[in-house]
Amino acid sequence: MAVELSLDDYVPTIGTLPPQASAEQALAWVERQRQHHIRGTGFAFCIADAATDQALGQLGLWLRELDAGRAQAGYGVAPGARGRRVGTRALLSLLDFGWTIPGLHRVELFIEPWNMASTRTAEYSGFTREGLLHSHSEIAGERRDMLLYAAVRGRQPRPD
């Protein structure tokens, strides 16, 4: 799954998975994901098919701002597994998990405005679009605008 994910043009620009990763590079990335829990910087999950356990993608809940009551989420679905709203189902599960963490009040997503697959995923998961943050992040060597989406504890309309 990690090798397939690395073939996506965008995924390697927003994380540490190298483009067109070798099996060795992909396994090293998996190991880096596992270090988040050990270091207390967040939780990295593999999205798996509940029936077959096949790996479909990844998502993370990053907790560096937990002292302020905030977390950030990020996700990617392997190209061959897209088109079935896997990201939405994974993000809803992530929220269920997130609200079990005492002191967490907001889960935030930062999404580039062109990324409609991701903005739809956020909206289908009950996140609210809060605004456009100009020149918020550097991606692939360029400053990029980001939409801020948030889910707030106790205020989430649960989608059907």
Ligand SMILES: CC(C)(COP(=O)(O)OP(=O)(O)OC[C@H]1O[C@@H](n2cnc3c(N)ncnc32)[C@H](O)[C@@H]1OP(=O)(O)O)[C@@H](O)C(=O)NCCC(=O)NCCS
């Ligand atoms: C974002 C991502 C996880 C969504 O994958 P997914 O869960 O398989 O999502 P789907 O392909 O089912 O698409 C979700 C919705 O967006 C829509 N969509 C997808 N691509 C779209 C596009 N280019 N324009 C408009 N709508 C689009 C789909 O039609 C679907 O809506 P529908 O179910 O009403 O038809 C996946 O595209 C991905 O991994 N992208 C690369 C990494 C990334 O961008 N991560 C997020 C960073 S913020």
